[in-house]
Ligand SMILES: Nc1ncnc2c1ncn2[C@@H]1O[C@H](COP(=O)(O)OP(=O)(O)OP(=O)(O)O)[C@@H](O)[C@H]1O
């Protein structure tokens with residue numbers, strides 16, 4: 001197990017190094033930040049001084065090494081626009097995205113897995129057809145459109161739910177959270193629903209496919225022959241047998257939503273990371289973009305590692321194999 | 325006075341599967357009885373309906389399958405038509421089933437102890453500690469060394485033979501009156517097959533459990549069964565006391581099966597295989613289903629022969645039963 005973790009950490013280090021090069025070069029290609037930093041009418045000397053101050057006159061590889069050196073020390077630089085350290089900026093926005101993402105992914109899983117299992121258990125029932133219809137809808141309708149629809153119906157027409165901002169927050173561990181207040185929860189509802197629809201569809205599909213396969217297997221036959229109740233068969237045997245793909249998708253969806261909740265955050269003016277990153281792209285705030293992309297890479301590597309470790313916890317057959 | 329009611333009484337049982345291509349008659353009117361503690365061998369080639377018979381008895385036929393006719397009585401109590409919950413409380417408690425491949429039947433991601441606890445709790449309110457104690461007892465009874473420690477192991481940590489012992493221990497947890505063993509040794513090494521066979525024989529003998537031992541292999545059946553029923557295309561074509569059926573087979577199909585056993589033929593001789601294949605269960609020919617492969621077949625075989633029994637209970641479904649073999 002320890003060997004497995006060390007091996008995975010080394011791998012993660014390599015991937016991070018490669019990612020930092022890609023990110024750096026990629027962002028370099030986006031445009032010249034000097035145009036953003038300075039007003040067009042400053043004189044040439046100030047212009048050159050600023051370029052030198054940010055190290056933008058050096059060769060690309062030198063700029064990268066400087067950047068990598070700072071990265072290793074956890075220094076992502078300062079935002080060109082806000083003038084504050086980039087990490088502070090990102091972490092000030094992260095809780096908003098984090099709580100929204102967690103709410104969406106957890107709700108989608110807690111709802112989607114039982115629904116999908118039912119649809120796999122009774123594939124021909126009317127309820128199962130309805131469930132699968134919802135899942136097809138969740139896959140095919142674009143997120144932004146659903147978001148607008150939600151705002152229109154619940155925010156504008158019925159006026160039962162707020163359709164923007166975080167609402168009241170409360171402090172936990174020195175961080176502001178919306179989910180701790182009733183008002184904040186109400187504000188979370190629509191954007192979380194918007195985010196979770198696609199995930200719900202995916203969880204339903206996964207759970208259904210897995211359940212259908214397992215139900216025909218000998219494990220279920222043997223459990224039934226021993227007189228187990230259907231709910232025990234489903235809740236203990238089947239759920240555990242289909243858990244691995246579900247955990248995988250949970251992890252990846254959590255990561256991708258945390259990183260790319262852009263559309264929903266924009267529609268609902270949710271002050272999270274997605275909104276920050278869209279703004280930073282519009283303003284060519286290079287340090288923010290770079291830091292964000294590096295953190296996203298880091299996030300995914302971490303999630304993959306956690307998912308792999310969860311596999312080992314879920315499936316005893318993988319434990320020995322992993323250690324070797 | 326009258327003889328005690330048999331433990332299991334199956335009469336004219338028919339189990340069909342509805343499919344797009346028609347009605348598949350997997351089991352088509354079979355009857356047999358089983359006394360307490362009796363071991364019956366149910367033999368026949370692949371697809372003859374042995375497993376479906378087993379599942380029909382424990383009420384585990386799911387759509388598109390259905391029990392189309394007949395009756396299954398356990399201790400005089402009719403099981404056909406009972407509701408799902410009543411059948412569930414019976415399964416695993418009064419009738420248990422063991423399957424071919426323990427690698428597939430045991431859940432790979434649950435520990436043996438957990439799986440045994442689930443089976444215990446399906447029928448009884450048992451505490452964790454009690455479940456543990458009884459599971460250890462059951463494992464020890466089937467010859468698993470160091471049972472207390474192995475309880476927390478997972479199926480992949482056992483060898484093939486040990487895994488099947490675990491499955492058998494699970495089947496014995498509630499001390500059922502009847503065990504249906506569906507080819508429980510087929511997936512195992514030959515040397516281990518013999519061990520498991522011997523142990524199962526002892527276990528059922530000690531506990532007075534009746535058993536239906538399903539196999540396509542007459543040789544294994546001969547060493548465990550008191551009586552034998554031979555199935556062909558969903559019907560029983562011959563049945564009776566084991567020594568009668570094996571020693572003096574009367575149906576040409578049984579004779580063919582016996583001649584294809586390696587140990588029974590003189591060493592060096594070519595094993596006789598029954599030529600041809602079983603007809604499709606979707607479109608069974610009228611009359612004897614075996615006649616197309618039968619060297620004794622005559623025109624009369626186009627009519628279905630009745631199952632006729634001798635006074636010793638040796639029954640055969642054939643117009644031209646063989647006499648005094650061997
Ligand atoms: N769930 C099912 N749906 C449709 N047909 C089925 C189903 N289960 C069994 N059958 C059919 O019933 C027939 C008898 O099958 P069964 O499994 O009882 O054979 P068997 O004698 O146990 O053979 P084997 O030695 O291969 O296990 C086969 O033709 C099979 O295809």
Ligand SMILES: [Mg+2]
Pocket residue numbers: 374375376506
């Ligand atoms: Mg079978």
